[in-house]
Amino acid sequence: MRKIRSNIFETNSSSSHSFSINTETFEYEGKWLLEAIENGTLILRGGEYSWGYELLAESVEKANYCAVAFEYNWLEYDYKKMFRSYETGDVREVVKNIFEDVLKRELGCTDIKYDFRIDRWTDNDLNNEDDDINWAYIDHQSCDVLYRGLRDAGCITKYKDNFKVNKEKTDKFFVDLIFNKNSTIEVYNDNV
Numbered sequence: 450m451r452k453i454r455s456n457i458f459e460t461n462s463s464s465s466h467s468f469s470i471n472t473e474t475f476e477y478e479g480k481w482l483l484e485a486i487e488n489g490t491l492i493l494r495g496g497e498y499s500w501g502y503e504l505l506a507e508s509v510e511k512a513n514y515c516a517v518a519f520e521y522n523w524l525e526y527d528y529k530k531m532f533r534s535y536e537t538g539d540v541r542e543v544v545k546n547i548f549e550d551v552l553k554r555e556l557g558c559t560d561i562k563y564d565f566r567i568d569r570w571t572d573n574d575l576n577n578e579d580d581d582i583n584w585a586y587i588d589h590q591s592c593d594v595l596y597r598g599l600r601d602a603g604c605i606t607k608y609k610d611n612f613k614v615n616k617e618k619t620d621k622f623f624v625d626l627i628f629n630k631n632s633t634i635e636v637y638n639d640n641v
Contacts, residue, residue, distance in 0.1 A: 465500065465588055465590065465591050465636065465637045465638045466498065466587070466588065466591035466594045466634065466635065466636050466637070467594065467634070467635045467637070468594065468595075468598045468626060468632070468633075468634055468635075469632060469633050469634075469635070470598075470602075470622070470625050470626050470629070470632045471625070471629055471631035471632050472625055474629075474631050475625070475629045475631070476629060476630045476631055477628055477629070477630070478507065478508050478628060478629070478630035479508050479555060479556060479628050480508075481507040481508050481509035481510070482508045482509045482512055482552070482556055482627075483556060484509070485509050486556060486558050489558055489559040489560060490558060490559065490560040490561065490562050491512075491552055491553075491556060491558045491560070491561045491562070492562050492564050493512060493513050493516040493561065493562065493563050493564065493565070494513060494564050494565055494583045495513055495516060495517045495563070495564075495565030495583050495584070495585030496510070496513045496514065496517060496565075496585060497584060497585065497586045498514055498517065498586065498587045498588065498591070498636045499586060499587075499588050499636070500588060500638040501636070501638070502635075502636065502637050502638075503635075503636040503637075504633055504634075504635055504636075505633060505634040505635075505636065506630060506633045507630075508627050508628055508630075510634070511626055511627045511632070511633075511634055512552060512627050514587075514595075514634050515548060515595060515623070515626075515627070516548075516563055516565075516585075517565070517567075517585040517586070517587055518587060518592065518594070518595040518596075519541065519544075519545045519548070519595075520563065520565075520567055520585065540605060540612050540614055543614045543616075544599060544604070544605070544614060544619055547614070547616060547619045547620055547623065548623050549561050550620070551620055551623040551624055551627070552623075552627075555624065555627075555628055564583055565582075565583040565584065565585040566582055566583070566584060566585065567584075567585055567586070588636075588638075591636075598622075599619065599622060602618065602622050603615060603618050604618045604619040604622050605619075
């Protein structure tokens, strides 16, 4: 189910996760991400976003969710063909680069490290319970919510068989989502 409310963008998968992006009231919140910077490098450690209820409101939580979505989405479903464009190449890479540019600009860091592996259930060595690994996962019915949100916000548009990325809208989407404390990501299971 999807609802559009005045001045708030929201999208939901058939299962459980949704974004609420407040574009009317912007209150900057980046302190939690600043604490994740080590020697100029932002460390994103992922997370497990499944069936339990969570309301992600802190910048570091929302940035980690997006980071996992970039990596997980392409393993679970083959959107590469769907999001392929002659003009921009791999749309996933274009959008991920904009995401990283926003984080670097807003936080003043020079690099970003993705310090996680996609969930242990897709790993070849299922018996390996190495505690040093930050496992990351998004529920299979919600792993495309980020891309649907970008599409619904006009950041990704389709022209004939190609997709185009509006860099300005995508930049604003990530600033509004990650750094506005009034914007949230809700992780929920509608079977509860």
